[in-house]
Amino acid sequence: MSPRHTTSRVARIAYHPGDSFLHRLHPLTKGAWLLLGTVLVFVARSPWAVSGAVALLLTGFPVAGMGLSRARGTRLFISTALLLGLLQVLFVREGKMLVAWGPLAVTAGGVEQGIYVAGRFLSVILLSYLFVLTTEPNDLAYALMRAGLPYRYGFALITALRLVPTFEHEGQVVYNAQIARGVRYDVRSPRRFLTLARQFVLPLLVSALGKVDALAVSMEGRAFGKYPTRTFLREVRATWRDVAALGALVLLIAASSVWLVTAT
Amino acid sequence: MISVDALSYRFQGSEQYALRDLSLEIEPGEFLVVTGPSGCGKSTLALALGGYLFRQFEGQAQGTVRVDGMDVRDSPIYDVAEFVGLVQQNPEAQFCTLTVGDEVAFGLENRCLPRTEIRERMGWALSIVGAEHLVGRTLNTLSGGEKQKVAIAAMMAAKPEVLIFDEPTSNLDPSATAEIFGVIEHIRQKAAITVIVIEHKVNYLRRFCPRLVQMRDGRIARDTPMPTSGNGQQPAGTVFSSYHTGNPAAPIVQVEGLQAGYGGEPVLRDLSLEVRPGEFVVVMGDNGSGKSTFLHCLLGLRQPVEGRVEVLGHDTRRVPVSQIARKVGFVFQNPDHQLFADSVWDEAVFAARNFGTLDRAAEARTGDLLARCGLGDRLDDHPYRLSYGQKRRLNMVSVLSYAPRLILLDEVLIGQDPENAAFVLDLLREHVAGGGAVIVVSHAPQITNRYASRLLFFEEGRIVVDAPTDEAVMQLEALGKDAYVP
Numbered sequence: 001m002s003p004r005h006t007t008s009r010v011a012r013i014a015y016h017p018g019d020s021f022l023h024r025l026h027p028l029t030k031g032a033w034l035l036l037g038t039v040l041v042f043v044a045r046s047p048w049a050v051s052g053a054v055a056l057l058l059t060g061f062p063v064a065g066m067g068l069s070r071a072r073g074t075r076l077f078i079s080t081a082l083l084l085g086l087l088q089v090l091f092v093r094e095g096k097m098l099v100a101w102g103p104l105a106v107t108a109g110g111v112e113q114g115i116y117v118a119g120r121f122l123s124v125i126l127l128s129y130l131f132v133l134t135t136e137p138n139d140l141a142y143a144l145m146r147a148g149l150p151y152r153y154g155f156a157l158i159t160a161l162r163l164v165p166t167f168e169h170e171g172q173v174v175y176n177a178q179i180a181r182g183v184r185y186d187v188r189s190p191r192r193f194l195t196l197a198r199q200f201v202l203p204l205l206v207s208a209l210g211k212v213d214a215l216a217v218s219m220e221g222r223a224f225g226k227y228p229t230r231t232f233l234r235e236v237r238a239t240w241r242d243v244a245a246l247g248a249l250v251l252l253i254a255a256s257s258v259w260l261v262t263a264t
Numbered sequence: 265m266i267s268v269d270a271l272s273y274r275f276q277g278s279e280q281y282a283l284r285d286l287s288l289e290i291e292p293g294e295f296l297v298v299t300g301p302s303g304c305g306k307s308t309l310a311l312a313l314g315g316y317l318f319r320q321f322e323g324q325a326q327g328t329v330r331v332d333g334m335d336v337r338d339s340p341i342y343d344v345a346e347f348v349g350l351v352q353q354n355p356e357a358q359f360c361t362l363t364v365g366d367e368v369a370f371g372l373e374n375r376c377l378p379r380t381e382i383r384e385r386m387g388w389a390l391s392i393v394g395a396e397h398l399v400g401r402t403l404n405t406l407s408g409g410e411k412q413k414v415a416i417a418a419m420m421a422a423k424p425e426v427l428i429f430d431e432p433t434s435n436l437d438p439s440a441t442a443e444i445f446g447v448i449e450h451i452r453q454k455a456a457i458t459v460i461v462i463e464h465k466v467n468y469l470r471r472f473c474p475r476l477v478q479m480r481d482g483r484i485a486r487d488t489p490m491p492t493s494g495n496g497q498q499p500a501g502t503v504f505s506s507y508h509t510g511n512p513a514a515p516i517v518q519v520e521g522l523q524a525g526y527g528g529e530p531v532l533r534d535l536s537l538e539v540r541p542g543e544f545v546v547v548m549g550d551n552g553s554g555k556s557t558f559l560h561c562l563l564g565l566r567q568p569v570e571g572r573v574e575v576l577g578h579d580t581r582r583v584p585v586s587q588i589a590r591k592v593g594f595v596f597q598n599p600d601h602q603l604f605a606d607s608v609w610d611e612a613v614f615a616a617r618n619f620g621t622l623d624r625a626a627e628a629r630t631g632d633l634l635a636r637c638g639l640g641d642r643l644d645d646h647p648y649r650l651s652y653g654q655k656r657r658l659n660m661v662s663v664l665s666y667a668p669r670l671i672l673l674d675e676v677l678i679g680q681d682p683e684n685a686a687f688v689l690d691l692l693r694e695h696v697a698g699g700g701a702v703i704v705v706s707h708a709p710q711i712t713n714r715y716a717s718r719l720l721f722f723e724e725g726r727i728v729v730d731a732p733t734d735e736a737v738m739q740l741e742a743l744g745k746d747a748y749v750p
Binding site: 142158159162176177178179181182183184203206210211213214215216217218219220221223224225226231233234 | 372
């Protein structure tokens with residue numbers, strides 16, 4: 001059994017290996033950027049600042065050594081952002097009238113609101129993509145445990161990461177076995193749907209229970225849970241990159257705070 | 265070192281005892297091989313020696329188990345684990361992390377050892393299994409043999425005094441199997457520990473002259489030094505040869521210039537062959553050489569990128585899988601992945617019902633087959649209540665019930681004892697004798713060579729040997745594929 005092919009399919013929507021500046025940042029540094037960066041674009045009180053955030057995040061992709069196409073569903077999220085912005089432009093009527101054409105009217109306030117909504121939406125999506133594409137989930141789990149997350153939760157996350165490709169592969173095997181035995185996926189009624197769902201899920205569930213037993217034997221046989229804490233071989237140290245990235249984040253927060261205070 | 269005294273055990277919900285009044289003494293440094301038919305209690309014994317049976321499973325136990333003087337029944341698993349390590353069947357199922365380094369360090373980190381000691385022990389454990397070069401790799405990029413080496417290293421890192429291997433090679437191809445058994449013997453010599461191997465493939469271990477414990481029905485049936493030749497476990501039967509180079513019958517399978525793969529990555533390269541009625545074809549090759557993909561192409565589950573696959577006159581690109589599946593049975597590796605109904609009878613006729621071919625004749629045939637499989641009195645039981653070997657027999661019946669002309673089987677002998685394997689193979693031999701054809705992917709040359717009329721050997725997606733079995737074995741020898749030669 002080899003889930004090699006299925007893992008590569010998963011990898012397209014998840015971590016993309018690399019050696020760029022962003023890849024080499026500490027996972028928690030990137031976590032701070034994701035969290036505080038999201039807050040910043042929502043408190044920003046200038047369409048220029050929100051547009052600047054989108055531009056900055058777009059440059060993050062070449063910095064990470066990949067094209068924007070690496071973010072799956074590019075067209076979908078860009079068109080959603082444009083649609084959200086357009087709705088604001090068309091229906092918000094505040095400030096100076098820019099264009100009036102029959103029942104349609106575009107105001108300065110509408111354009112500003114459109115930039116806010118589309119820009120914030122794009123910023124959050126791009127920040128999330130940059131985080132996911134450049135952060136190995138395993139490294140993140142270990143970093144969180146080193147930062148104080150109880151190790152039982154950390155390993156629950158790691159186990160989930162490990163089993164996703166396995167179950168994806170097994171789901172394909174069960175589906176193939178059903179097709180080979182003449183099962184037809186024609187959902188004519190809710191009852192038929194339930195039968196099909198049960199026939200598909202039951203083999204996976206039985207397989208999962210077997211895996212849980214094997215994993216429990218493996219973990220307990222290696223003293224998992226013997227002590228309330230554990231040591232870690234991995235040394236994840238902050239580098240000059242993290243200092244620079246966190247410094248830039250602090251500067252941005254300071255600048256935004258000053259701007260907000262002076263604006264009010 | 266290990267002392268088992270009058271141990272009996274019954275799992276909750278089971279009517280039968282998995283272990284019955286079993287007593288066993290194992291001295292320090294011994295090399296013990298435990299064998300016996302599926303369901304005889306071998307794995308349960310392993311779980312008992314590690315203490316898991318009494319802590320992680322619900323059941324009823326009598327008797328005592330002592331390891332190095334410690335009462336295993338009353339001790340936490342992590343205390344027993346300081347003395348006893350258990351390497352399980354499937355390396356993937358026992359991994360707790362995603363990388364080689366994390367995996368080997370896992371048990372040491374849990375024991376709160378300092379980083380310098382973890383690093384030192386990790387290096388030692390990886391070197392004793394010959395896997396130092398794997399450090400830094402992610403686990404899902406390793407081959408089956410490499411994964412099992414890492415699983416062994418992860419246990420060895422804790423420096424146990426007893427290491428138990430529960431069918432450590434059942435998921436491996438013959439090359440990797442031979443390598444892992446070599447690693448086990450190397451560990452025994454270098455680390456001077458007690459080694460217990462639960463295994464069907466005892467022939468591989470004969471050269472190490474271990475003590476052989478044969479189990480049956482939860483008891484020890486024989487306990488002797490292993491004889492150096494002949495174990496009486498080969499299935500009865502004569503070599504069956506029906507390779508017809510001039511067979512006039514229309515071919516069942518015609519493959520021409522087949523190329524296929526996953527996401528642009530070629531797995532099969534330029535395959536051409538024909539299979540005719542009466543052929544029993546065994547397909548061999550290292551894991552990842554394209555054998556399973558080849559079977560998937562024959563049923564139409566995977567389409568050719570180039571070339572043509574025709575099965576019983578149907579071009580797999582033009583005819584839907586559902587239509588081909590009426591005439592082609594496919595038995596997959598894991599019995600649990602192909603049980604869909606709520607009773608043994610419904611499961612046996614599941615496919616025949618779906619195909620609309622369940623007439624009286626089919627019902628009678630299915631009833632006979634179930635009786636022959638020893639399932640005649642289990643018709644109303646849920647299939648998941650059957651033993652592993654019984655599930656495999658039920659898989660066979662559910663395919664034979666709709667009388668396909670061609671049967672494809674992917675690694676169906678894994679985890680089967682020789683008796684059950686011979687039963688399954690006898691059913692297939694009858695199918696072939698009745699004018700059908702069989703193509704079986706198998707890593708068990710010592711069994712399949714007694715049945716197969718023709719052998720295909722795959723290497724990197726190409727067929728490098730395609731000949732009647734006897735001749736093919738000679739070709740494999742000439743190619744240096746000794747691990748595949750029975």
